[in-house]
Amino acid sequence: MEKLIKNNTIYYLLISISILFLAIGVTLYMGEYFYGLIFIFLSILIYLLANLNSNKKDGFKEFLKQKFKVILYPLIGIFVSLIVGGIIMIISGYNPFEAYAALFYGGFYKNWGTAVINATPLIFTGLAIAFAFQANLFNIGAEGQYYIGAMVAAFLGLYIKLPPIFSLLIIFLVGSFIAGIYNIIPAWLKVKTGASEVITTMMFAHIARYFSPIFIRSFGGDPTAGSKHPYVTDKILETNRLPTMKSFLPNADYRIHTGILIAIVLAIVVYYILFYTKLGYDIRAVGKNINAAKMQGINTGKIIFITLIISGMLAGFSGVSQITGLEHKLAQELNAGYGWNGISVALLASNDPIAVVFTALLWGALDAGGQYMQRNIGISGAIVEIIKGIILFLVVARYIYNYFYNKYFKKEEFVSAEERV
Amino acid sequence: MEEYILEMKNITKKFPKVIANEDVTINLKKGEILALLGENGAGKSTLMNILYGLYKPTSGEINLDGEKVQFHSPKDAIKHNLGMVHQHFMLVENLTVTENIILGEEPGNAGFINYNLARKKVKELSKKFKLEIDPDEKIENLSVGLQQRVEILKALYRKAKILILDEPTAVLTPQEIEKLFEVIKDLVKTGVSVIIITHKLEEVLDIADRVYILRRGKLVGERNTKGVTKNELANMMVGRDVVLTVTRTPKKRGEKPTLKINNLVVYNSKKLKAVNNVSLEVYPGEIVGIAGVDGNGQTELAEAIIGFRDSYEGQIILDNYSLPINDKTQKNSLNSILNKLFFENNFVKGRLDRGISIVPADRQRHGLILEMQVAENLILGYQGKGKFWEHNILKWKNIYNFSDELIKKYDIRTPNSKNIASNLSGGNQQKVILAREFSKTPKFALIVQPTRGLDVGAIEYIHKRILEMRDANCAILLISLELEEIFSLSDRILVMYNGQITKEFKTEETDQMEVGFYMMGGDKTKVKEA
Numbered sequence: 001m002e003k004l005i006k007n008n009t010i011y012y013l014l015i016s017i018s019i020l021f022l023a024i025g026v027t028l029y030m031g032e033y034f035y036g037l038i039f040i041f042l043s044i045l046i047y048l049l050a051n052l053n054s055n056k057k058d059g060f061k062e063f064l065k066q067k068f069k070v071i072l073y074p075l076i077g078i079f080v081s082l083i084v085g086g087i088i089m090i091i092s093g094y095n096p097f098e099a100y101a102a103l104f105y106g107g108f109y110k111n112w113g114t115a116v117i118n119a120t121p122l123i124f125t126g127l128a129i130a131f132a133f134q135a136n137l138f139n140i141g142a143e144g145q146y147y148i149g150a151m152v153a154a155f156l157g158l159y160i161k162l163p164p165i166f167s168l169l170i171i172f173l174v175g176s177f178i179a180g181i182y183n184i185i186p187a188w189l190k191v192k193t194g195a196s197e198v199i200t201t202m203m204f205a206h207i208a209r210y211f212s213p214i215f216i217r218s219f220g221g222d223p224t225a226g227s228k229h230p231y232v233t234d235k236i237l238e239t240n241r242l243p244t245m246k247s248f249l250p251n252a253d254y255r256i257h258t259g260i261l262i263a264i265v266l267a268i269v270v271y272y273i274l275f276y277t278k279l280g281y282d283i284r285a286v287g288k289n290i291n292a293a294k295m296q297g298i299n300t301g302k303i304i305f306i307t308l309i310i311s312g313m314l315a316g317f318s319g320v321s322q323i324t325g326l327e328h329k330l331a332q333e334l335n336a337g338y339g340w341n342g343i344s345v346a347l348l349a350s351n352d353p354i355a356v357v358f359t360a361l362l363w364g365a366l367d368a369g370g371q372y373m374q375r376n377i378g379i380s381g382a383i384v385e386i387i388k389g390i391i392l393f394l395v396v397a398r399y400i401y402n403y404f405y406n407k408y409f410k411k412e413e414f415v416s417a418e419e420r421v
Numbered sequence: 422m423e424e425y426i427l428e429m430k431n432i433t434k435k436f437p438k439v440i441a442n443e444d445v446t447i448n449l450k451k452g453e454i455l456a457l458l459g460e461n462g463a464g465k466s467t468l469m470n471i472l473y474g475l476y477k478p479t480s481g482e483i484n485l486d487g488e489k490v491q492f493h494s495p496k497d498a499i500k501h502n503l504g505m506v507h508q509h510f511m512l513v514e515n516l517t518v519t520e521n522i523i524l525g526e527e528p529g530n531a532g533f534i535n536y537n538l539a540r541k542k543v544k545e546l547s548k549k550f551k552l553e554i555d556p557d558e559k560i561e562n563l564s565v566g567l568q569q570r571v572e573i574l575k576a577l578y579r580k581a582k583i584l585i586l587d588e589p590t591a592v593l594t595p596q597e598i599e600k601l602f603e604v605i606k607d608l609v610k611t612g613v614s615v616i617i618i619t620h621k622l623e624e625v626l627d628i629a630d631r632v633y634i635l636r637r638g639k640l641v642g643e644r645n646t647k648g649v650t651k652n653e654l655a656n657m658m659v660g661r662d663v664v665l666t667v668t669r670t671p672k673k674r675g676e677k678p679t680l681k682i683n684n685l686v687v688y689n690s691k692k693l694k695a696v697n698n699v700s701l702e703v704y705p706g707e708i709v710g711i712a713g714v715d716g717n718g719q720t721e722l723a724e725a726i727i728g729f730r731d732s733y734e735g736q737i738i739l740d741n742y743s744l745p746i747n748d749k750t751q752k753n754s755l756n757s758i759l760n761k762l763f764f765e766n767n768f769v770k771g772r773l774d775r776g777i778s779i780v781p782a783d784r785q786r787h788g789l790i791l792e793m794q795v796a797e798n799l800i801l802g803y804q805g806k807g808k809f810w811e812h813n814i815l816k817w818k819n820i821y822n823f824s825d826e827l828i829k830k831y832d833i834r835t836p837n838s839k840n841i842a843s844n845l846s847g848g849n850q851q852k853v854i855l856a857r858e859f860s861k862t863p864k865f866a867l868i869v870q871p872t873r874g875l876d877v878g879a880i881e882y883i884h885k886r887i888l889e890m891r892d893a894n895c896a897i898l899l900i901s902l903e904l905e906e907i908f909s910l911s912d913r914i915l916v917m918y919n920g921q922i923t924k925e926f927k928t929e930e931t932d933q934m935e936v937g938f939y940m941m942g943g944d945k946t947k948v949k950e951a
Contacts, residue, residue, distance in 0.1 A: 191763065191764060192763075276817070277813050278810045278813045278814070280815075281797065281810075281815060284793065284797075285790050285793065285801065288791070288792045288793055289790040289791065289792075291786050291787050292786065292787050292789060292801065293790070293801075294767065295727070295769060296779075296801045297767060297769040297770035297771075297772075297774075298767070298770075299764055299765065299767045300765065301760070301764035301765030301767075302763075302764040302765075
């Protein structure tokens with residue numbers, strides 16, 4: 001058996017099967033077919049089998065070790081916040097076990113479809129923010145880039161008449177491209193004047209948000225479009241909509257669309273860019289020590305520029321997928337909040353693109369479960385917001401643990417007097 | 422016995438890895454100007470920070486006016502009429518002079534500040550001590566000299582009887598220094614005692630009444646400035662036990678210089694001429710050492726050579742190619758125009774591509790990316806080489822093989838190449854940098870402070886490697902504050918003082934005393950006198 005695996009052809013065959021199973025499993029699982037999980041487990045097993053005897057095993061162990069560190073704080077956060085949430089429920093006179101049962105049953109099983117729908121835009125914006133964070137940039141204005149993507153998608157969706165594959169490709173590329181371009185001014189200001197991207201992208205986010213009502217009034221207001229008030233655009237053409245999961249998985253929720261699959265693939269692409277390309281290497285170098293990067297000839301200005309634009313593009317994808325996949329029209333709702341929630345998702349994932357998928361799904365499931373819990377047990381869904389808040393607080397609070405750890409447990413490192421003053 | 426207003430007795434301060442002060446005893450008389458002389462890292466600042474309550478001494482005691490005191494923070498020190506002006510001013514840039522001076526002790530009541538009273542007080546104070554200043558000017562509009570004046574006024578406003586000045590002349594122009602000295606002399610007449618921390622001999626002789634000399638945390642002597650010679654002070658300050666760890670074999674240098682610098686002028690961030698008309702040549706197969714006390718333009722020179730800092734004028738020529746030194750000297754190409762418009766000009770890349778290697782002074786800040794893997798650090802700066810990436814895709818296999826090789830070759834102590842660089846010890850971190858830079862087989866290497874803060878074993882290893890590089894015909898420019906290091910490695914020694922190369926020696930034809938003397942700004946005529 002071991003000899004067999006050493007054979008390269010067999011090895012790559014096993015890896016291919018593993019990837020195929022993973023793809024099938026994820027697709028099924030996202031379409032509310034829970035036996036997709038079996039495929040996912042099989043895929044992992046095959047992967048482990050393939051690497052059983054190779055020296056990649058150490059690499060895999062290292063990989064798990066690294067991931068464990070990434071996961072530890074969020075897990076502690078989730079655990080503690082559930083306890084705190086439980087205490088709050090006891091105080092307000094509910095049975096926390098019953099409530100949590102409903103929350104998890106609703107979020108991860110009964111209303112899983114809603115969870116997936118909730119998670120889709122969050123994965124894109126979470127990726128956008130995590131990507132920027134890797135270069136130590138805080139693209140707080142992902143919300144704005146979301147609106148730009150959504151507007152471009154609505155506009156193109158109304159007018160492009162091409163076979164679906166081409167039109168969708170064009171909408172996705174143009175939408176994200178323009179959302180990326182939208183970050184040019186903040187990027188330029190950051191590089192040339194040092195103006196903080198936190199302020200500039202935030203201001204640009206407001207511009208984009210409050211521009212959207214003007215856009216909507218120019219392209220619709222048709223009461224027959226399914227809305228009672230006229231502040232929505234017309235529905236985009238049928239050919240310009242993302243296929244739903246239902247079209248190939250008949251039992252799926254009719255609203256789940258293939259945007260989730262695009263999001264997951266994109267997460268893998270972003271991971272690949274960050275850790276397997278020269279660009280990603282430069283981005284991480286700039287993020288972790290901009291001085292050393294500069295001293296070693298990396299054009300830090302260029303990297304900051306490119307990072308902000310790619311981050312804008314990723315956030316733009318969110319808007320495009322939401323319009324072409326779920327809503328099919330742009331409505332005047334100014335608190336979509338996908339950009340802001342993306343920050344939470346990215347923080348919880350410690351800026352790891354793959355982890356963003358999981359944290360976004362968790363966020364989506366908590367929302368979906370909260371609704372289910374409210375309907376069936378009568379506990380206000382607001383408890384979910386409290387739990388989310390505590391999770392985030394505890395995750396961000398790792399800086400607090402570190403502070404106290406350094407203050408009380410770590411030995412004083414020598415810093416020369418000249419440096420310290 | 423004379424009355425001392427301040428006595429620091431048997432002060433010892435231990436940091437985890439270093440003893441900063443060992444059994445130091447100093448006294449201060451009323452109305453005296455006292456100087457603390459010593460090289461960087463001699464422990465002068467630590468001693469004064471202990472006095473000012475920033476550090477707690479490991480042992481020893483401080484007596485003020487004959488009474489034993491213990492300071493837990495600068496607040497306590499200020500209460501006991503101590504004032505300190507730090508090397509880096511602690512002023513709020515966008516507040517006015519008056520606001521800065523009264524900060525922390527505002528006149529007025531019930532939470533309201535009486536600005537008129539405050540302004541009046543500041544005016545009175547500046548009149549009394551002849552420190553003219555406009556009380557309503559904002560700090561950001563003041564020159565460095567005037568900012569320092571504000572710091573002094575601030576200390577006096579808090580009724581300082583003992584004023585500590587930490588390297589007060591480091592950032593001043595000669596005219597400003599002259600003015601400062603006048604101010605100090607006037608201050609002393611009003612009964613204030615002054616302690617000046619410095620490493621400049623001339624200043625000591627110009628202004629101080631008495632001087633303590635510190636070396637490596639220990640007090641080596643006390644002198645009255647009347648009758649003492651510069652040479653004597655210099656000997657006490659730099660003289661040290663020589664521990665040569667490596668032997669340099671003689672080697673014939675190449676014919677044509679690899680690096681040639683002509684009349685280079687570089688300004689520092691304070692807009693002062695930090696490098697003033699420097700010319701030098703480095704030949705293949707030789708190590709040129711630049712000796713000098715910190716802050717004489719070495720940092721700026723190094724940054725200009727590697728393109729990290731723009732120069733004002735002059736030429737840096739590498740193998741007959743004139744390297745761009747600022748925007749104007751850069752040849753226009755699509756890339757450079759794009760960089761100017763949108764990104765930033767990075768001259769470093771061009772230099773690395775032409776075969777320059779850099780071992781920066783601050784290894785954690787400029788040399789390594791601490792949070793990245795050792796392997797990732799080992800390919801840092803390998804810009805555009807096909808070995809580690811092609812078409813923008815990293816070749817991890819090659820990268821790990823390469824780094825495993827270097828880890829073995831340079832004896833870097835790490836469990837594997839995926840280890841995060843911050844887990845390594847200082848010596849091993851420096852080995853990572855050396856491995857990376859030397860594996861590029863550079864034509865020219867700029868090595869700054871290669872052994873700062875390392876233990877003897879690591880120092881020996883790194884010195885050996887540097888000499889190996891020289892023997893492999895690399896041209897090396899070594900900038901170090903450690904004279905001993907300069908002597909054990911260099912074939913030629915250039916002394917840098919006040920932004921200029923003031924003297925050139927062949928290592929065999931000089932000794933540490935002579936070089937040390939020039940480092941302090943001495944010149945030939947005075948050597949003969951002494």
